[in-house]
Amino acid sequence: MIAFKNRDIISIKDFSRQDVEYILRIAKEMEHNKAKYKELLKGDVVTLVFFESSTRTRLSTYMAAQNLGATIQPFLYSDGTSAIKGETLSDTLMMLKKYGATVVAIRHPLEGSAQWAADVLDVPVVNCGDGAHEHPTQTLLDLYTINKEKGKLDGLSITFVGDLKYGRTVHSLVLAFTKFENVEFVFVSPNVLKLPSYIKEMLDEKKIVYTETEKLEEGVDSDVLYMTRIQEERFGDKAEYEHVRKAYSLKPEHLLNPNIKVMHPLPRNKRAIEIDPSVDALPQACYMGQAENGVYVRMALLGLVSGKLGDGEEYKPKVNVEGEFEFKEIKWKDRERKKGGYLVWEMESGTAVDHLKPNTATKIKDLLGLPENVTCTIGVNLPSGKQSYKDLLKIWGYQLNQEQMQKVALFSPNATINLISEDVLRKTKVVLPKVLTGMVVCDKPHCISNPKHYEFVPSKFMVDGERFICHYCGRKKVNGVL
Amino acid sequence: MIAFKNRDIISIKDFSRQDVEYILRIAKEMEHNKAKYKELLKGDVVTLVFFESSTRTRLSTYMAAQNLGATIQPFLYSDGTSAIKGETLSDTLMMLKKYGATVVAIRHPLEGSAQWAADVLDVPVVNCGDGAHEHPTQTLLDLYTINKEKGKLDGLSITFVGDLKYGRTVHSLVLAFTKFENVEFVFVSPNVLKLPSYIKEMLDEKKIVYTETEKLEEGVDSDVLYMTRIQEERFGDKAEYEHVRKAYSLKPEHLLNPNIKVMHPLPRNKRAIEIDPSVDALPQACYMGQAENGVYVRMALLGLVSGKLGDGEEYKPKVNVEGEFEFKEIKWKDRERKKGGYLVWEMESGTAVDHLKPNTATKIKDLLGLPENVTCTIGVNLPSGKQSYKDLLKIWGYQLNQEQMQKVALFSPNATINLISEDVLRKTKVVLPKVLTGMVVCDKPHCISNPKHYEFVPSKFMVDGERFICHYCGRKKVNGVL
């Protein structure tokens, strides 16, 4: 048993192999004993919060909630709620909670919106797509379908065809498969729509075998053939688009391999049919069943996060522990104070911030939010050892607090802090916390924490070595080049 | 017990203090024993008729109906019903009734639309907002919230902040509080958005104490602080708007008074945040709970008007009695007929309309709808007593009926009617009926009875002394200046 009660379903990245297998097992139970669960969520209120057009995800979540006997609270962008554009997402969500929501399924155009919903609400949140960011229920239904059709998730070869550059569905499914063993990929796409290099690097790192090609024919020996839509707008050259469109229109003659399973997240574009309708009747076609599986997977998720399935134990997320400062304490003795300690710093008490990156001291001083009238002295571009320079900031009679020391670390990760009092010198390297809250702003245009959206989301970054990862949109910043 | 079955919820004005207290008591029962009522409206069909965008009112009414186990019949302006623009509201409502509606909750942009719905339908109607006119369920949920937070509705001081000129919510809540004792108000608004003088006159009349100010700081000692939105469009001068916006942005520093309760009808505008999000976590903030209370109040109302709660006795509205004409009868004797009676009027039979306002006789004659060929003689600007003039209209051989006499009253309220026959002179002052139906047209642009809307609503005015009050929009006309 795995604790799922109140767990938020935000990103496929949050799930271990065991988690995935557990969800798929429950989904299978839903498929085969649907009637048994028709009152499972009686009394629960599943709220559909759809700020964007969506047919499949919305309807299958709706049907999943119906099948489990839940009350449905619809909040659809088409339902005459245009007025709410002027309201923050958190106000809208709080209202829906107050009106009775016990599970919230949300789709929203801003990246990180589902994570923010999870932060704001004390009921579980299911991400039904947050902009171009994550869509975990799609990935889970893809995995469910593959497992159902092939009987396993290890040892498979999978071909992806189409727009591999922008296709969120593809990226997440590739990522998900890295949790399984002996997987092989074939990536079929036009040159301009190749898989992003960061994913290929990740595959290289994990020593996962893959092939890149422009030819559909090179992908038809796999276990799974995952077709996707290609949008005409991606092409400057219409002739090139026409070429690709014809090359990637799957027809019965491509499907001589009886064991390949053809998938597609749907909808197909009827004017640029990437799978010819004549394929629909073949035994290899399983995209319609794939859609159906979305209902079972979503039933499983609603049942689990509501706590009505599983052992009812509450999911406890791992908490990021704050970074600790390790101080080296040096007791002053008269001799020392004169020689190297007190004399060196010239202050009886205060803070000396040393080894600052050259030309950062004034900027850092301004950011610290020091009380007025505190005396500071600043050294800029001082020689430091051989052929190296540093800035030095002395703050007289004032000891920096933890947050201020973290701010120093943000701009000058190699700085050292000397807290000086009459008796003792406390010396430490600056340390960044594991989580930066409100200190750095995410400037990605589609991130919900970007202040331009007026969503009043306090910025939050996870610190991963030199990189900061936005808690919401998942985009990275590199320390020191803020 | 108070009879509520089939009662229409149109305006807070229709409710006595006892009515309000009864509704709040039921709402409290709903809040605390929600599960007990989950099948109360089983078999009932609550119809949501929303001709306008609405999030909160629509959703909380929807959830209230859901919580009570009702079937919901949705008729939303966003649901592909644009075609129905060409249909009268009464046709639409009759259809919904025929399709099964047992309670109708309606929001419509025209004033008086809810009253008209109540007139047309024999099932109870709940007004969810008729243009800028009334929104009684909002007022009731405000009262419920205040009563819950302060434990009483008498003896309170209440500060309203923001747009007090156009804010329907504020006007109704002020009005509602006049039903309670020892209330005091502080009205905080920019000069251009002050409370309308007719409300202040009403307060003066009832000797209710209030203060007007532009400073938020002068309102923070009250029991309740009711914040509202200010719309930028109300200001010609953008600098003035900026000033007001900053002055009325409630922040924690305003809330040193631990007993004040902060309310807001929501939604907040995220670009001109009248309550800073930092206030949300304070114990004084109760706007989120306020939204939640809307569900309980609407559950109470649905339960009551459906007759499923309460003693099941049908609500009987007071009927306006028609004005009666009091005739003084004078039997003719030969002598009189010669001297002052018959001779005076020169007619053997007919009607003499005397003491008409000067220069109205010809107009009134035209309005009476007399049969063709009836002989009339008219005197214009005849001397009448000292320094006063009158018109006189004699209609030979024809006696005015009641409706015609009422029409005379409309244009000349001091006229007298003399109905002459061979035996008797019947003399009366003209009298207006309590209700004028179809005689005067309401020309307010947003009134549903204004003919320009093609709603085929027969006009209806309540007569209150010299004033006529439109049954639908509540606007007044003054007699004689039609």
Next chain:
Amino acid sequence: MIAFKNRDIISIKDFSRQDVEYILRIAKEMEHNKAKYKELLKGDVVTLVFFESSTRTRLSTYMAAQNLGATIQPFLYSDGTSAIKGETLSDTLMMLKKYGATVVAIRHPLEGSAQWAADVLDVPVVNCGDGAHEHPTQTLLDLYTINKEKGKLDGLSITFVGDLKYGRTVHSLVLAFTKFENVEFVFVSPNVLKLPSYIKEMLDEKKIVYTETEKLEEGVDSDVLYMTRIQEERFGDKAEYEHVRKAYSLKPEHLLNPNIKVMHPLPRNKRAIEIDPSVDALPQACYMGQAENGVYVRMALLGLVSGKLGDGEEYKPKVNVEGEFEFKEIKWKDRERKKGGYLVWEMESGTAVDHLKPNTATKIKDLLGLPENVTCTIGVNLPSGKQSYKDLLKIWGYQLNQEQMQKVALFSPNATINLISEDVLRKTKVVLPKVLTGMVVCDKPHCISNPKHYEFVPSKFMVDGERFICHYCGRKKVNGVL
């Protein structure tokens, strides 16, 4: 008992008198014992697929499903499903089926869409309007209303007023009444909006009495007065429209006949009120009840096609049998081969297509899809008997298959085929199959099988003598003038 389980409700034409009477009987049972059926469709999923605005049909089908306890799966064009424009209807329908649909009620702007839905899905389909084509549930509720008001469907006189040219409702109801006995019609319309002549011809053929007039007054002695909307756009001359609009505004003074029943499919246009609101209160008015009846009729249909009512026997549609070729076999004998057989055709084996219409042989040859390198010889405009000509096509060493022979029949219905082999001559007249699939394209602009809509519907025509009738839009093509 009549088998209705899984029967598609596509066109009123598909129903016999017995079918109609059975449906009306069930509808009556629904009206009078509504509560008894409130769980009839428990577990069924009624899917509302509305690609067009619709208020009455959508809402009454919704309420019908609700009244029977079905789960409702809404797929409304207003629900943020604009993205699905790019998907074929069949993909959308398959998805809805996979999500659980057990009955599909569909409205779609293209003609034949409901028939296509029925072809694609293995669950029953109820046509709620396919463009200007069919709307059988409206016709059934009209029949139900008339039967309820008049107690019978035979021996009635019915007046139709308004737009009789474009009014689908009128056409279907007239057609439906031809199934009953001794019916008489009065058609009241302006000259430009008269009933199409093909309907009048059909009435003449069946010897049904009817009158055409422009005067409403000539229709008020009937048993039923069926009013319809007239659209201003139909008139070039606005003065003419104004005249018609006034002439066809039904008022109480038209209704001196106490037994006439006034109907209207609704909605009425409030700006060109074809029935004055003052008629609403008269006992003859039954358009509001007519709307209500829509719920009962749709309850009956949902109950029947789901198989939950009736004897549960599955409806078996009549299958169109393929046309058979009748070959006359002539055994070659040496003598014959020399004299009239082998010698005549000059071929040892092959096909001789004789008696082709003059100047069609080359075109037909191109259409046959013969293998490359087959030798053909063609005779054009050969004399054939007295004063008549023919083409002749000889295909050396190749025998036409059935589909190829049918193609010949399409272009030259009097042709004969001679299949020659060493031993035998097999001779036959060409025969068209009962159904032409994929051989001829429907070019009607609103037909769903027209390739310009990218719906990938294989064309299908029913052969009725010389005429081909499109399986989808019902429009006709005449053989030989393809």
